[in-house]
Amino acid sequence: MLNQYPAWKYLLLIVVLGASTLYALPNLYGEDPALQVSSSRNTAVDISTQEKVRRLLQEANVSFNSILLADEQILVRFSDTEAQLTAKDVVKEGLGRGYVVALNLAPRTPDWLRAMNAAPMYLGLDLRGGVHFLMEVDVDAAVHQAEERYISDFRGLLRENKVRYVKIGRYVGQDGDSAVEVKFRSAEARDKAERLLEKEYPDLSIDDEDRGDAYFMLARLEEQEKRETRKLALKQNITTLRNRVNELGVAEPVILQQGDERIVVQLPGVQDTARAKEILGATATLEFRLTDETHDAEEAARTGRIPAGLKLYTQREGGHELLKNRVMLTGDYIIDASSGLDQQSGSPAVYITLDGKGASIFSKVTGENVKKLMSVVFIERKTETRIVDGEPVKTRRTVEEVINTARIQEQLSKRFQITGLDSTKEAHNLALLLRAGALAAPIEIIEERTIGPSLGQDNIDQGFASVVIGFALVLVFMAVWYRGFGLVANMALTFNLVVIIAVLSMLQATLTLPGIAGIVLTVGMAVDANVLIFERIREELRNGISPQAAINSGYSKALSTIADANITTLIAALVLFGFGTGPIKGFAITLSIGIITSMFTAIVGTRAVVNLMYGNRRVEKLSI
Amino acid sequence: MQLFKKPTTFDFMSKRTMAVTFSALLILISIGSLATRGLNFGLDFTGGTLIELGYSHPVDLTVVRSTLENSGFPEAVAQHFGTSKDILIRIAPQEGKSNIDISTTVMVALRNVEDDEVEMRRVEFVGPQVGEELTNDGGLAMIYALIGILIYVGFRFEYRFAIGSVAALVHDVVITLGVFSLFQLSFDLTVLAAILAVIGYSLNDTIVVFDRIRENFRKMRKGTSVDIVNASLNQTLSRTIMTSVTTLLVLIALFVVGGELIHGFATALIIGVVVGTYSSIYVASASALSLGVSKEDLMPVEKEGEDLDHIP
Numbered sequence A: 001m002l003n004q005y006p007a008w009k010y011l012l013l014i015v016v017l018g019a020s021t022l023y024a025l026p027n028l029y030g031e032d033p034a035l036q037v038s039s040s041r042n043t044a045v046d047i048s049t050q051e052k053v054r055r056l057l058q059e060a061n062v063s064f065n066s067i068l069l070a071d072e073q074i075l076v077r078f079s080d081t082e083a084q085l086t087a088k089d090v091v092k093e094g095l096g097r098g099y100v101v102a103l104n105l106a107p108r109t110p111d112w113l114r115a116m117n118a119a120p121m122y123l124g125l126d127l128r129g130g131v132h133f134l135m136e137v138d139v140d141a142a143v144h145q146a147e148e149r150y151i152s153d154f155r156g157l158l159r160e161n162k163v164r165y166v167k168i169g170r171y172v173g174q175d176g177d178s179a180v181e182v183k184f185r186s187a188e189a190r191d192k193a194e195r196l197l198e199k200e201y202p203d204l205s206i207d208d209e210d211r212g213d214a215y216f217m218l219a220r221l222e223e224q225e226k227r228e229t230r231k232l233a234l235k236q237n238i239t240t241l242r243n244r245v246n247e248l249g250v251a252e253p254v255i256l257q258q259g260d261e262r263i264v265v266q267l268p269g270v271q272d273t274a275r276a277k278e279i280l281g282a283t284a285t286l287e288f289r290l291t292d293e294t295h296d297a298e299e300a301a302r303t304g305r306i307p308a309g310l311k312l313y314t315q316r317e318g319g320h321e322l323l324k325n326r327v328m329l330t331g332d333y334i335i336d337a338s339s340g341l342d343q344q345s346g347s348p349a350v351y352i353t354l355d356g357k358g359a360s361i362f363s364k365v366t367g368e369n370v371k372k373l374m375s376v377v378f379i380e381r382k383t384e385t386r387i388v389d390g391e392p393v394k395t396r397r398t399v400e401e402v403i404n405t406a407r408i409q410e411q412l413s414k415r416f417q418i419t420g421l422d423s424t425k426e427a428h429n430l431a432l433l434l435r436a437g438a439l440a441a442p443i444e445i446i447e448e449r450t451i452g453p454s455l456g457q458d459n460i461d462q463g464f465a466s467v468v469i470g471f472a473l474v475l476v477f478m479a480v481w482y483r484g485f486g487l488v489a490n491m492a493l494t495f496n497l498v499v500i501i502a503v504l505s506m507l508q509a510t511l512t513l514p515g516i517a518g519i520v521l522t523v524g525m526a527v528d529a530n531v532l533i534f535e536r537i538r539e540e541l542r543n544g545i546s547p548q549a550a551i552n553s554g555y556s557k558a559l560s561t562i563a564d565a566n567i568t569t570l571i572a573a574l575v576l577f578g579f580g581t582g583p584i585k586g587f588a589i590t591l592s593i594g595i596i597t598s599m600f601t602a603i604v605g606t607r608a609v610v611n612l613m614y615g616n617r618r619v620e621k622l623s624i
Numbered sequence B: 001m002q003l004f005k006k007p008t009t010f011d012f013m014s015k016r017t018m019a020v021t022f023s024a025l026l027i028l029i030s031i032g033s034l035a036t037r038g039l040n041f042g043l044d045f046t047g048g049t050l051i052e053l054g055y056s057h058p059v060d061l062t063v064v065r066s067t068l069e070n071s072g073f074p075e076a077v078a079q080h081f082g083t084s085k086d087i088l089i090r091i092a093p094q095e096g097k098s099n100i101d102i103s104t105t106v107m108v109a110l111r112n113v114e115d116d117e118v119e120m121r122r123v124e125f126v127g128p129q130v131g132e133e134l135t136n137d138g139g140l141a142m143i144y145a146l147i148g149i150l151i152y153v154g155f156r157f158e159y160r161f162a163i164g165s166v167a168a169l170v171h172d173v174v175i176t177l178g179v180f181s182l183f184q185l186s187f188d189l190t191v192l193a194a195i196l197a198v199i200g201y202s203l204n205d206t207i208v209v210f211d212r213i214r215e216n217f218r219k220m221r222k223g224t225s226v227d228i229v230n231a232s233l234n235q236t237l238s239r240t241i242m243t244s245v246t247t248l249l250v251l252i253a254l255f256v257v258g259g260e261l262i263h264g265f266a267t268a269l270i271i272g273v274v275v276g277t278y279s280s281i282y283v284a285s286a287s288a289l290s291l292g293v294s295k296e297d298l299m300p301v302e303k304e305g306e307d308l309d310h311i312p
Helices: A007-028 A047-059 A081-095 A139-160 A187-200 A223-248 A273-281 A297-303 A356-368 A424-436 A453-507 A513-542 A547-579 A582-614 B013-036 B061-070 B102-113 B128-156 B159-182 B189-219 B225-257 B260-281 B283-290 B304-310
Strands: A031-039 A066-070 A073-077 A099-107 A130-137 A167-172 A178-184 A204-211 A214-221 A254-258 A262-268 A285-291 A310-315 A320-330 A334-341 A348-354 A373-388 A391-407 A415-419 A443-451 B048-055 B077-081 B083-091 B118-126
Touching: A007 A453, A007 A582, A031 A081, A047 A066, A047 A073, A047 A081, A073 A099, A081 A099, A130 A223, A130 A273, A139 A167, A139 A178, A139 A187, A139 A214, A139 A223, A139 A320, A178 A187, A187 A204, A187 A214, A214 A223, A223 A254, A223 A262, A223 A273, A223 A424, A273 A424, A273 A443, A273 B102, A285 A424, A297 A310, A297 A320, A320 A356, A320 A373, A320 A391, A334 A424, A348 A356, A348 A424, A373 A443, A373 B128, A391 A415, A391 B128, A443 A453, A443 B128, A453 A513, A453 A582, A453 B048, A453 B118, A453 B225, A453 B260, A513 A547, A513 A582, A513 B189, A513 B225, A513 B260, A547 A582, A547 B128, A547 B189, A582 B189, B013 B159, B013 B225, B013 B283, B048 B102, B061 B077, B061 B083, B061 B102, B083 B102, B102 B118, B118 B128, B128 B159, B128 B189, B159 B189, B159 B260, B159 B283, B189 B225, B189 B260, B189 B283, B225 B260, B225 B283, B260 B283
Parallel strands: A310 A391
Antiparallel strands: A031 A073, A031 A099, A066 A073, A130 A262, A130 A443, A167 A178, A178 A214, A204 A214, A254 A262, A285 A320, A285 A373, A310 A320, A334 A348, A348 A415, A373 A391, A443 B118, B048 B083, B048 B118, B077 B083
């Protein structure tokens, strides 16, 4: 019997249609303005936090629709954005630091749908508004820093063992070759040093080099260690960026590694890009060093003659200072920092708390040096790509400034304060940066894409309008052209649209504006399969074959053509996916999904309806 | 409704010399324009900064331009975007300067001039290293797509068809690029995506025609290769036109209501679909023919046992 489908095929279609409708459904419900509270460090978000938030909002007379604790996050929903904004200030103030309070839009998906893991499509930044940064981590700078650490370690080791050397510094060769270079006056001294260093640092590869009457030793990091250092720097930077993003208070941020030295940061809803750039890109850290009081720093700056064991620094207010080479403490040990005003002078200050190890180091060195001067050095490393003679050239820069010098009055330990900052804003930013950690290697923003909220909404509206209009045009056209069969094709096309949306929602793939364009294009191209089949049926009819046989042979003959045509388009879409970044990927995704689903709906779906209409009975004429 | 009441019998292939001349001419113009004028590469490829601002009232561009000049951006290009309330500012990568902060500086400067509210709609900054990479990757993507397709079609059909379809694709891509170059339309990432989609679409069309040619070579006992190709083109003609029309319908919808950001994308696809439809009729089939596709090449390799079954 021709043109009959087994029951299981109908069942399959009904199941697919039902499931698709359910999973596409969440997209119809819209969103509530909401507040999202999560923990940023060492704090737990639990039922007591939830009660605290509820109390804070009630005390401030901010009305909210619901408050819910799930996945260690509290979500408070409001009916308007005004209440949402007031609530943010109230909750942020009331909870204090340690919590991330972020504005968000919460989907209004009903509970029964949420229970099935149904969620609306995930909108890309070009639709919801926000900032996209592509950052390049200067991973080689991490290798630099590792070498700098060896320099100060070598210095200490050689001095302790009374090995005399002339100079110690970094050697930079060609093709990224670099090493720690030590100059000796005699080969004996060098041999002694080498024996010592080889024992202490078995991982370094040490070479000799004689230049004239000077004896050099070059210590290189193994390639493996360099690779590890670079990898670690990237990982550490990602962690630090995550902390900083938490400090900024952004709901649903995306921080991802891309390639060997790049990081993508996406901050939905963020408008103040200048501040985001400042906070994310900054590499500030601190060092504490003893201040030299026996030499004249200004004279050293003028003559360029720096006494041994000292280093010349500039002060922020101008002027110079000589500091001891040895670092008492670095910013790595800081676990908390907050800004405020110094109680005596009233100037901006940063209050610092150290971790256990830092506190014991610091109390030991400050205990040994009571009544001596100590300086706080503010270090900022920057990497920039500038265009020189039409070619991008990477430049590195380190700014080191003494921001504060004070006499150690007593043994310092876990908590202390530093002053000497320009403004309360600077104190605030420094505290934030110290809290969120220093970047392991300087970072450079190499791509920024910011979409304002109004443009995002415009994009959604225009995208939606083009889908609706394009869809309607095709529906009308098909109905006029193929009449009964055209209506069947239209059912399949509608079905296809629902399936695409359901698949996108289920995969939580990012929908972008080009992604919407992909859906529109799919709508136009999806009918192709039906056009092929219908034209084939008409042709068979013209050849004088009976309607039933024409339907059957139309479908079967068009099948391989449809498959070939779609697979080749799929190849192009996959290449696009592999190559594409961000929005373009969105286009490739919707196009690929559309091609696959359209094959199902246009072949199996229409056939099922056609079989229902014409199968198993005498048919004189087809409505085609 | 039917496009053609009776089966058509256009003699497409007799005009193939004319078509080839026409195509060659278009390609020549395209290549000439690409060589002399080049493409008007957008920010994605050149690097630089782009800022779109929305004002609540129409803005005078001369004020904006002089403000930009005074803030140290004399080479900035400012223009209206969509409406007279929106402006678009483009700043090329600055020689020897840090580029990431340009957008902030510009925003501050323009905010100070207009006491009226200015809204940031879009900021795009692409560093010089990124632009260069994208240009390389984009070219590579196109080559990969072409190779992938060449392999698939060669595998499914015959190498002459594969060459024919790729010839049609190159034809479509070059002419679409040529139009973008000739009219100096902005060529950005979305346009590149559209061109890859054109490759997919045009191929779709070509495959349908080739499929029919293959079928007819096997089915039709008499007639020359030219006759068979002609018959195949006629049989698929209404489908070719129908699909182009539905695709063009949605593309026009996208072009008209999709907004400025998607304009280039829609334009590239519209050009590509029109050229692609033409090329699958003429370029693909004509090149397969001139490479000497014949009946024998497409006959399925029959097993000996099967032959025996057919003997009555």
